[in-house]
Amino acid sequence: MISNKGYNDERLLGSRRNERERAESVRMAVSNPEAEIIEEGNDVWMVAATPDLSVRPALEDGADFEEVRSLLVESRGEYSVVQVSADDELTIRAHRGITSAYDIYLTRASNGDVIVTDLFRNALSHLAVDDRTVTKDIIADHLLYRTTPTGSYVTEIDRLGHGETLRWKITSDTLEWSQSETLGASRRSDSRNPVGRLETAMERAISYDDCEDVVTMLSGGVDSTLLHTFLPSETPSTSAAFDAPEFSFEIDYAKEASALLDSDHDFRIFDESSFCTRLEDTIDAIGMPPQQLQSPTIDAAFQNDRYDTYVNGMLCDSLFGMGASLPRKVWWTRPLRYLPREVLQLNTHRRMAGQMLRSPWDPVGMAQQFSQYLPLEYVSEFVGKDIVERRQLSRLCYVRSLVPLVDAAPSFAAHMDWGHWIEFFCENTVNDYRQIAHARGKSMRAPFASTVVAELALSLPSPHRYVDGLQDKHVPKKLLKRRLPSYETDKPKGDGNLPESRYLREGPLVEAQEQYAIPEFVPSSNWADVVERQPGMGWILVSWAIWRDRVLREDDVTEAPSTRAVEVTTGTVA
Structure with a gap:
């Protein structure tokens, strides 16, 4: 069965798939240092799961793939699993948990062999330059979104979606995709004791067997500070x-x-003049162009030799509220949209009110633009309006297949619900930051990506899940106040972004514009035109240009140094 994910019309391996030789082996390349590689008989398994959950005893007792998958689902954590069977016919079975950011990439290498890996760079290293295809859809996704939940930066490399299961018989080249897991809650619209229930869910999500070498990625905001209170005091x-x-x-x-x-805090600070060089280094490490300006900063944190396992607070905003107070003000005062456009504030008010008076399924409604990085009209100039609308619809269809949301009415509550779940599943930067961690031989845990926490969020009614009166993210804030009373939960917090505009006009990214040609799909051939006319676009194009020249068009891309690999052929494991 072909999954209805919508992101890739032609699932797996791209248009060149049938032109290659039949696979004689499967290479499992694992970069996550916490992932277990288990050899049991003629099978090789890769299991990535948090909290700590070893499936080895179950395998020793003869558990098959479905039994292992069920064991992981019942853990209500974050998990992905791959089984490569070397019996009569080489077969891959794989599953990505419904909330999992443990990626599973698959491709048929240029020599015909099959690669299954948790790192995009590893998969790309097995494709010759001529076998790397970039489509307009891929370009549109890079311009529109921080990340996508399936697919990759070349059509020949595919990736499992949330809750998706794959069975691939290699010899006969038979593929079966199925949506075997969706997000549910035992009780919907249950607003009882959300703070206490979140505390219980977090305790389960952070019930690590071993906290040695664990470090919190502490920004000082509510999310990272809260999760640190669940870890041992030392x-x-x-x-x-x-x-x-x-x-x-x-x-x-x-x-x-x-x-x-x-806490014993290790703070690392870097000269901003080195930003361009560090960006190049990050792109080389992960093999793809980051959309987040903070990616080199995150990369620098992972290159700290003192720690092996990082705990990150991302996804709390997506589950419990991200800037919902302003839309609520607009919704309460929406009749003001009829007033003349006299000042900028009223103009913004009219625009936001108009977005919420559309269905959340509308491509230009607030829900679908809730986590939009660039205005749709900017991207339409580069790839066409039809592609932009199709990509927006793809995200909506993806989320509809995963979460039991039915309210499509033009209301504040519906837009907040759809917008936040689109953010959670389709703008999940845990995937990208975890790619950086694994490329550096480090692991990254994300408690808010645990199924138990997402189920708790789903059970809370919208909009109360996201805003109480005009207080954003009130559930985790109240929990933090309970656990760390001295923390000021209402103090203003920045967005954590670097000064993109200054970097492009007079800072370290001027160097990149001089060294790298503007991408071919840009109508203008002048960097300055884009930087001045379309704010926010310049950085994304710089990232793409560096990736194009240093990775996409280079034949010498190799697997990450920390990768552990197992070769599987029919009847043998090496």
Whole structure:
């Protein structure tokens, strides 16, 4: 059965699939240092799961793939699993958990063999330059979104979606995709004791067997500070930053939170003049162009030799509220949309009210633009309006297949619900940051990506899940106040971004514009035109241009140094 994910019309391996030789082996390449590689008889397994869950005893007792998958689902954590069977016919079976950001990439290498890996760079390294195809859909996704939940930056490399199961018989080249897991909740619209229930869910999500070498990625915000309170008191914390003056208050937040937590905080700061070089290094490491300006900062944090396992608070916003107070104000005062457009504030009010008076299924409604990085009209100039609308519809269809949301009415509650779940599943930067961690030989845990936490969020009614009166993200804030009373949960918090505009006009990214040609799909051949006319577009294009020249068109891409690999052929495991 072909999954209805919508992101890739032609699932797996792209248009060149049938032109290659039949596969004689499967290479399992694992970069996550916490993933288990288990050889049992003629089978090789890869299991990535948190909290700590070993399936080895079950395999020793003769468990098959469905039994192992069920064991992982019942854990209600975050998990992905791959089985490569070397019996009479080479077969891959794989499953990605419904909330999992443990990626599983698959491709048929240029020599015909099959590659299954958790790191995009590893898969790309097995494709010759001529076997790497970039489509307009891929370009549109890079311009529109921070990340996508399936597919990749070349059509020949596919990736399992949330809750998706694959069975691939290699010799006969038979593929079966199925949506075997969706997100559910035992009780919907249950607003009883959300703070206590979140505390219970977090305790389960962070019930690690071993906290040695674990460190919190502490930004000083509510999310990372809250999760640190669930770790042992001696757990250290770390953060990294470039010395941009505009970012100094974020540095102060991390220091203040560390003082309140009494954590041993390791702070790393870098000269912003090195940003371009570090960006190139990050792109080389992961083999794809990051859309997040903070990616080199995250990469710098992972290159700290003191720690092996990082705990990150991302996805809390997606589950429990991200800027919902302003839309609520607009919804309450929506009749003001009829007033003349006299000032910018009223203009913004009219625009937001108009978005919420559309269905959340509308491509230009608030829900579908909730986590949009660039205006749709900017991207339409590059790839066409029809492609942009199709990509928006793909995200909606994807989320509809995973979450039991039915309210399509033009209301504040419906837009918040759809918008946040689109953010959770389709703008999940845990995937990208985890790619960086694994490329550096480190592991990253994300408690808010656990199924138990997502199920709790789903059970809370919208909009109360996201906003209480005009207080954003009130559930985790109230829980943090309970666990760390001295923390000021209402203090203003920045967005954590570096000064993109200054970097492009007079800072370290000027160097990149001089060294790398503007991407071919851009109507203008002048970097300055794009930087000035379309704010936000310049950085994304710089990232793409660096990737194109240093990775996409280079034949010398190799697997990450920390990769563990197993070769499987019929009847043998090596």
